[in-house]
Amino acid sequence: MRSLFSATGLLVRRRLRRNAGLLAAWTGLLAIATVLALAIPGIILSTVDRGAREAVAAAGTAADILVLADVNEQNYSGQYISIKNLLALVDNLVLPPEIARVTGERSLTVVAPPVSLFTDDGAIASRLVLLTQSHRLTVVDGELPRTADQVAVTVAGAELKGLKVGSPLGALVVSGIVEPGDDECWCDLPGVWDVDEPLTMFATAEGIAPFQPLEATIRLSIRPEAFSSARIAEVERSIRSLQLNTYRLSGGTATLLVQTQFGDALEDFPRGERAALAQLSLLTAGPLGVLAAVLVLLSRLIVERRASDLLLERARGSSLAAIGVRALAESALTALVGCGLGVAIALPFLVAVTPVIPVFVIALLAGPVQAVLFARGASRSTRQPANRADRHDAVQRARVRRIVAELAVVALAAGAIVSVRSRGLLQTTTEGIDPLLAATPLLLSTVVTLALMRLYPLVIRGLSALAQRSRGALGVLGASQARHSLAPLPLFALTLAMALAVGSGLLVDTVRSGQVDASWQRVGADARVTGVLSEEDVAAVASAPGVTFSSRSVASSSVELGGLRSIVLVTAIAVDEGYPDVAEELPGPAPAASLRQLASSNEPLPMVVDPELADRIGAEEITLRFGQDEVAVEVVGVQSRGPSGYLSGRFVYVDLDSLNERLKSDLKPDTLLVMGPGTDAAVGDFGDVLTRSGWLAERRDSALAGGVTTVIALTAAAAGALALIALLSTVLATSRRRATTLALLRTLGITPRFGWWLALAEIAPVVVAAVVGGALAGVGIILALGSSLGLAVLTGGVGQPTLLISPLVLVGLAAAALLILVLAMLAEVLVRRRDRLSDVLRVGGTE
Template identity: 45%
Template sequence: MSGERVDRRRRPSSARARWGTRLRSLAASTGLLVRRRARRDAPLLVGWLALLCLAALIAVAVPRLVLDTVDRGARAAVAEVGADADLVVRAQVGDPDVSADYTSLPKIADIARLLPENLPDGLAGVSGAPSVSVLSPGIRLTRAVADPDAARVEAQFGLLGPDQSDGLTIVEGRLPAESADASEIEVVVSREAAEAASLTTGTVLDVPAPSVSTDGSDDAVSARVVGIVASAQPDSGTRCAPQWCDLPTMWAPDLQDSRTRGTVAQLTLLTTAEGLALVQPLSFDPIHASVRLPLHPERFTFALVTTVIDETDALEANAGFLAAGVGATVNVRTDFPDAMRSYGDRAAASVAQMSLMIASLFGALAAVMLLVSGLIVGRRSADLALERARGSSLGSVAVRGLAESLALAVFGVGAGVAVAALVAPGPFVDPSPLAVVCAIAVLAPAVRAALVAREAWSGRRQPANRRDRQLIAGRARVRRVVLEVTVVVLAVASLASVRSRGLVEARTEGTDPLLAASPLLLAVALTIVVLRLQPLAVRVAAAIAVRSRGAVGVLGAAHAMRSVAVLPLLALTLSVGLLLTGSLMVQTVREGQVDASWQRIGADARAEGVFDASTAGQARSEPGVTAASTQLVLTSVGVDSGAASALATMVAVDADFASVADLLPAGTVPDGSALDALAAAPTTDDSLPVLIDARLATRVDTDRLVVVVDQDRLTARVVGTFDGGPDGYLDAPFVYAELDTLSERLDEQLPASTLLVMGEGAAAAADSASGTTEAVSRTAWLEERRDQPLVQGVDRMTQLSAAAVALLAAIALVTTVASGSRSRSRSLSLLRTLGVRRGFGWLLAVAELAPLVVAALVGGAVASAAILFTVAPAIGLRILAGGLAEPALSVDAVTVVLVVAGGLALCAAAIVVDVVAHRRDRPGDVLRVGETT
């Protein structure tokens, strides 16, 4: 034993011990090496942490901003619908023995009490307290004391329930009292109705015919006005108070003129439940009761809109369970589904447009993260090669890389999530972007380090036979070509898919990832194409450069040949493409909104009402008015040519309409030549000169045309046709005539119904014109359209995306400069040893960065043009613009110039920074130490 050598390196005695040894070898010195590298590369790691923070912030905040945009849009859309969106549960009050569909008045109160408990979950969360309204059919009343100057009264009796009592203010008299007198009903009337029908406290209104009672008696019933009231909760202008919505003539009595009966005032009289019981036998028709559930817009989200639409559709089909426990027959009425289905189209359009920008943003973000992680690993390539030389396995290299990247990801991503919670609070809408960021942050540095270590000590064996080597190289080229062609085909397929289906169509489960990623796929395809074409352009420039004196041209050409890499080019191409696409898309929508404002209003201002011949002249005399015209609009006018007939909208214009038409965009009114033909048409015969819509002219015989206005048939003489018309606010097709000529043919002077005003003072002139009942202005419509949450959300997302990609582009350029700094420093030092002055260093930087920037600008511009001309018609730009057709693509030269100038400015700044950074380089040190330190 003493002479034998003892082997101190004993193998582990068990499999568990061997596995432990292997694990310890993988993690050996991990903490020490990570700390040393972190101290040495602190500036780079701080930049990496900042990039991770920005990436996490974008990944968390952007989906929240998208959701917030559609949620705010949903709330605004519900508020716009107003009281029509409320859920109204209706029942018929009457004698249940007469009809099984009738219910008693006490059961209506029970329905209102139980209704919140019986609602589906979605409606229960957005609805308020129920309000009960009961209204009888219209009944003609006569005054007990005749008043020939007063209007006749046609009244509906409403229930003065608790909801109505709380919303009243007594102006005169008192509220109805409970009375046992079966011949008189005490009522109150609104101040507006009292003025319209000349009613005062004490006025008695009789029923002209005997009541229809169940016992056959003919007792007469009268109504006595005991009070005049005012509303304590007046209408807001956008919606009515819930307790008055189903009593339409309570505060707005309707005055109608009749040739046989004179003026008739339709109004509402409020009475008690006992009084309403006396009203019930006065008509064969039942009394209608309504339980209104107001919907609160501030409680809605986009998801709730979809839920409530489904629930209201189900309730309209079967509302029986809402009256469960009461035993009454009810039905449901609401305009919420029909009104809000259009919002789904608008929301899908806004999400589609934001998705295009978001896809490019995340593509640029991923490319920059990979680029920066490659810079960090590249700086450590000598360390990794040294580790492999000393026996470290690839597993241990990967473990150390994972440990460092995981620690950095925790701090960087955690900081980004914390910042996102401050700037955009809310739930995690879509965790997939954050998961991608985390995966890149953890895996990219570690995998890149393992690959660098593997390449440093893994020799590649090449066949000795040249033909075999050529065969291997050819297979590699074929694989690359197949991959590149696949990417290009996939990009083309995505664009074709967007063109055919559109992002707007994919709304049930969100936006189709293939469609939303079309800008990213297109940028990748263009990057491949540029990488294929770039060597040709560089060779041409290099052929010129090498002819210059000295070695600067040769080295510059060499640097230019290897300057364009995949990741920097992809990041910059995506950035340029997003900037151009987003800016030009917003510009297109804004220009489309301007065109839509002309279509929807028809002039700078439009007033509806009853106008005489002097109204247009008075409007033209107002300050800031350049032109004004009145016209009569007649809907559903018959156009008959014998074999064919149609309904059209007739627009009878005055002599001043041509001056207004000259200031309007083409297509919104007949052109000048058609209007001149109408003005010059002779009126000596009995025919009516008209202009007809070109679409209508193809359907009828223009030589045998008759227009039917009310009951009058007028022979028409077509003097011209036109395209377009005011179909933004009127229904096509159109027939134009002169107002005076039409009045002559009908033997009566027809008043105008519409006033069109042009000029800066048009809105004030239209609003103050005599006879105006409603006025709208183009400026107000445009401001309202642009203030919509969906439109503002797209604008805000475009601005934030532009700012983010501009920062990412700057990071990509700085990273590209930093990654090539050692090579340029070595080349510059070599030049200086050959006698070249220090100032020529900027030529190398230009040679390396200029091809990259130019290629990115060209690729981004091509990508933007392809997206705009291929995808834009399919993503609902018309919906957000508000026009009748897709807005024409608007290319803003200023935006293009700013993007190009910004790219060149970033390139210049990077070159200056690089030149300054190498100002103190000493050629001897650089050439002696080399690039591996």
């Protein structure tokens, strides 16, 4: 035991002082790894939580919870709720904790049955509404009612009925005239501010109490800021449970009815959440994998810097266990400091501490394990079996073990890809980050690395043959350095980093191009104006600067297409003569030329159909039935593109004017499609307008789609930085060996200025192999898993977007690799600028 721990403190202190700079870099990198391990899950979960809050906010009042009750009437259970009981019940509802956490303001609406009140001018149909504190009314004249015989009327009602403050209404009197306050929802009292009858009057609880039955609605407003992605499911389950047992709402005093559209309003969010998590999970473990490889590379650099110390320890009788204990004491100290610093930095994003455990284990064991392996290998380097057959058997056994391990990795990667593709996006067995999806890039990059390790010697052998024919010694020296330069760990780190960069770029390009395609599908033009417009408005839009084409149309759903073997319901789109020009401006396949044949007076009416209907229509005489009108039609062409992004059904196209000539009552166009760069300005004054630029901006700025794009871009940037660190650590780890080689070559007449050539010949093949392998791995990841990532959900289109492999991504990857290589060569020059080659050769590479 004494041999294990003797001099441990002294040696650790000396090593910490001697390699303070390198250990500080190691500790800083460890802190970065800890921050990433802790922050990535937190950032991902915060992204989907923001999406949940955005979805709830977009649902608006549809997500509110309504509690309905009949007041002043005995229900089927024999229970009776008075207006006094109701007012007390509003503040004392017994809500489940899941609902209580997310509800805010409570509003009460009580409406009496319609009554007729008599004035000097005759009877007035009216309805009484309970005046509550939640009603934010603005008094225009008079005051709010205070007694049972006073009421307040709306401004519009007072003007229509000629009422003023003090006007009698039967046994009631007008005490005030009011108008709505700001930011108040009157959705539980529709038509309250309309001028039409019945006249709405606000009364006190004493004034409304005699009427029966009263319809009461307690609205529990939902607070979007209180939601997270997990809380949406919790609230939905709690609402369903509450609807089955509403008796507990009143504490057992009344049976109420609970209604809400919460589930319907948020039915699309779970798919969006799964799509976002799928895309983010794909890139979660990648940066951590590169960081782990870089940590191991730096620990190897530290071990190589202490190679002479380790050899001296072994020469003086230190056991491998003693070497491991001393290295473990040092790594424990640096691991605690680095991980502790990382945890402190990542506290704002902290979700769970468990992700830091693998990082701490790697930091704790990477140095000791490599130190022991180095010492063990150095002591056994000269031990070889004397028998030639034994040496051959040892080599064969090692080769078989390697093949088995490589095949296992390949099988695991293939199994992961097949599993992810088969279960698809809708899997719900995992919560949050999908570990299988996160591990897939690591496995695929490992497979590519193994393939490169197998192919690399063949490529280098061919290049060596060419180098030997070159003049001078540089070609031979470069080929010699490149032959033994490829190491698995640096190649894996660089390949994975490049794969992440390529995969991130392709994913972003695919999503953004898919969003552009989806904007055309969802809008149908540069802008779509909905509503009946006057001829003057249509002419003004068509003649506005920057508007190239416009078209009016009206869509009639559930139109019967008769004359076939069975009646088929279609969506008939009646278009004007400008529609073919608009259709030609849309991206995608060219529209059917037969659209220009629609404006014809021929009998039967020309019609263009979609491909699905074209396959069902033969030589029969077919008709379109609009209500009681039946119009004979004839198919003149097939249009493959339809407005499936905002309309549903099988589509047929007819000319609007020609159709109206055959109908008893004209169809009024209610949709205006506008094309051209000046579209947004031309349609800005209309109310119900959807512009393609606005739709696209809203989609890209949404919490889920925008958050995913941001995280992916940050991942790509982090991958590039980690690739640089990995390459620099490799350069530093091998620089001393190159210095020794250069010193030996100096004795043969090679000048020291060719030292950079040795480094380039050793590092460049690794970078080139990583670029090729990373490009293949990145493209392979997206192609293999693209259909399982729910890209259509985040793009907002009607189908899966086309996977876009942008050449700019590959060009950017090559430029980044070249920059990394230049920086690595600069680091090599800086490290070796003060070397005296004679000293390096004489000392033999030790400090």
